[in-house]
Amino acid sequence: MFDNETLSLLKNHRSVRKYTDQPIAQPIMDQILEAGMRGSNTGNMQIYSVVVTRDAQRKKELAQFHFNQPMVSSAAAVITVCIDINRWNKWCRQRNADPGYDNLLWLLTGTVDATIVSQNICIAAEAAGLGICYLGTVLYNAPEIAQYLNLPKGVVPVTTITMGYPAENPQQSDRLPLGGIVHYEQYNDPAPEQIDQIFSEKENLPQTKELIKQNGTENLAQIFTTKRYTKADNIVISDKLDKYLRDSGFLK
Amino acid sequence: MFDNETLSLLKNHRSVRKYTDQPIAQPIMDQILEAGMRGSNTGNMQIYSVVVTRDAQRKKELAQFHFNQPMVSSAAAVITVCIDINRWNKWCRQRNADPGYDNLLWLLTGTVDATIVSQNICIAAEAAGLGICYLGTVLYNAPEIAQYLNLPKGVVPVTTITMGYPAENPQQSDRLPLGGIVHYEQYNDPAPEQIDQIFSEKENLPQTKELIKQNGTENLAQIFTTKRYTKADNIVISDKLDKYLRDSGFLK
Numbered sequence: 001m002f003d004n005e006t007l008s009l010l011k012n013h014r015s016v017r018k019y020t021d022q023p024i025a026q027p028i029m030d031q032i033l034e035a036g037m038r039g040s041n042t043g044n045m046q047i048y049s050v051v052v053t054r055d056a057q058r059k060k061e062l063a064q065f066h067f068n069q070p071m072v073s074s075a076a077a078v079i080t081v082c083i084d085i086n087r088w089n090k091w092c093r094q095r096n097a098d099p100g101y102d103n104l105l106w107l108l109t110g111t112v113d114a115t116i117v118s119q120n121i122c123i124a125a126e127a128a129g130l131g132i133c134y135l136g137t138v139l140y141n142a143p144e145i146a147q148y149l150n151l152p153k154g155v156v157p158v159t160t161i162t163m164g165y166p167a168e169n170p171q172q173s174d175r176l177p178l179g180g181i182v183h184y185e186q187y188n189d190p191a192p193e194q195i196d197q198i199f200s201e202k203e204n205l206p207q208t209k210e211l212i213k214q215n216g217t218e219n220l221a222q223i224f225t226t227k228r229y230t231k232a233d234n235i236v237i238s239d240k241l242d243k244y245l246r247d248s249g250f251l252k
Numbered sequence: 253m254f255d256n257e258t259l260s261l262l263k264n265h266r267s268v269r270k271y272t273d274q275p276i277a278q279p280i281m282d283q284i285l286e287a288g289m290r291g292s293n294t295g296n297m298q299i300y301s302v303v304v305t306r307d308a309q310r311k312k313e314l315a316q317f318h319f320n321q322p323m324v325s326s327a328a329a330v331i332t333v334c335i336d337i338n339r340w341n342k343w344c345r346q347r348n349a350d351p352g353y354d355n356l357l358w359l360l361t362g363t364v365d366a367t368i369v370s371q372n373i374c375i376a377a378e379a380a381g382l383g384i385c386y387l388g389t390v391l392y393n394a395p396e397i398a399q400y401l402n403l404p405k406g407v408v409p410v411t412t413i414t415m416g417y418p419a420e421n422p423q424q425s426d427r428l429p430l431g432g433i434v435h436y437e438q439y440n441d442p443a444p445e446q447i448d449q450i451f452s453e454k455e456n457l458p459q460t461k462e463l464i465k466q467n468g469t470e471n472l473a474q475i476f477t478t479k480r481y482t483k484a485d486n487i488v489i490s491d492k493l494d495k496y497l498r499d500s501g502f503l504k
Contacts, residue, residue, distance in 0.1 A: 096471075139361060
């Protein structure tokens with residue numbers, strides 16, 4: 001067994017969506033961003049960029065592309081982490097080298113590398129007493145966000161983090177049992193009764209039952225498929241993302 | 253300013269590729285994996301799975317798909333982190349709900365979520381005194397790795413981490429200056445002289461000069477484009493990945 005400050009920090013994570021109006025001092029922001037960049041990355045190429053939005057007016061404008069979720073305007077900083085092959089390509093071309101990174105392999109490689117930066121930023125921020133929340137909506141309106149942040153071709157936003165000093169102390173969210181997620185040696189494709197078992201605790205939480213009542217669905221799964229992330233919406237957003245990633249050169 | 257154990261851990265990261273033969277005790281492994289799952293994830297759907305390879309023979313076999321990099325066989329554990337919509341889809345269908353997550357939006361969402369798990373696992377492992385190394389090669393041979401680990405449709409490997417007690421203490425690798433990566437309010441598209449400036453320190457490192465001599469190229473950029481990650485290779489691997497992700501249902 002081991003137990004230390006870092007393990008506790010990881011295990012105590014909860015997303016924080018309400019912030020005080022205290023700004024983040026620049027030396028603290030610099031430490032957080034430096035820690036972000038120390039994560040592993042492919043070939044030490046650092047094919048990512050980080051765009052920090054702090055201006056009050058610009059936070060409000062950016063919030064529009066995140067469905068006006070209130071944490072965007074109220075956060076001390078909104079951090080958009082992007083794949084960036086623009087800087088790398090420019091460097092290559094200035095050095096008489098012919099880059100070939102505008103393709104699917106580097107879309108996924110860049111998404112992984114940018115997310116490692118993002119998660120390091122989040123952990124460093126929490127270590128500084130800040131609260132963070134990821135916004136999946138960055139992928140819904142990636143082309144609009146790219147235009148708003150002045151991202152050139154080859155720079156694609158993949159995660160957005162809101163960050164600020166916490167004005168709430170939310171309950172920790174549930175997780176599926178480890179045995180449902182972790183497989184030793186080979187993937188164990190769950191049989192129907194194993195699926196029931198894996199999701200049983202989640203389905204029986206009082207807040208789940210409350211949620212089902214509010215949504216008027218038969219069960220929790222239907223809240224996801226008919227309300228939160230419907231197939232129809234997913235297809236529309238995927239088509240939009242597909243077009244954007246073709247224009248960006250990553251998909252052909 | 254702030255300074256604490258977690259910040260130091262993040263800022264002192266280096267990839268460790270040589271390991272002692274000490275195994276990782278199960279309670280420590282459990283803590284690491286639990287910490288991995290505590291990271292933020294989209295809708296708390298946990299659309300990821302973690303496959304742990306510890307058996308000596310299976311590590312050797314898995315190493316083949318990672319170009320026989322020696323850290324795969326010598327690691328105490330090789331952890332393949334996957335997007336997993338298979339478990340989620342099965343649950344939805346058992347609950348009379350129609351899932352729609354086999355598309356581009358959820359390929360990228362799943363890649364982000366799986367990478368957050370991966371990075372939390374790495375940080376927890378380092379907090380336990382272990383060393384880790386990411387293997388980008390997982391994307392090169394994703395279909396072969398999927399078959400070897402018995403991954404069904406809807407389960408796609410996105411990162412691989414080797415992990416063990418360190419038998420080396422490598423030098424920390426360089427990073428580009430923060431100013432080259434971080435943009436405030438709007439992306440600052442670097443002019444040619446800014447590109448020179450951003451890459452100057454890296455290009456002038458003694459180890460860079462040594463590497464250029466060994467590779468017989470004009471400069472560092474050409475090592476990447478003509479030796480390490482060539483356009484021709486990137487296209488071949490992207491085509492393979494494209495076919496695999498179509499078969500997996502994530503790309504159409």
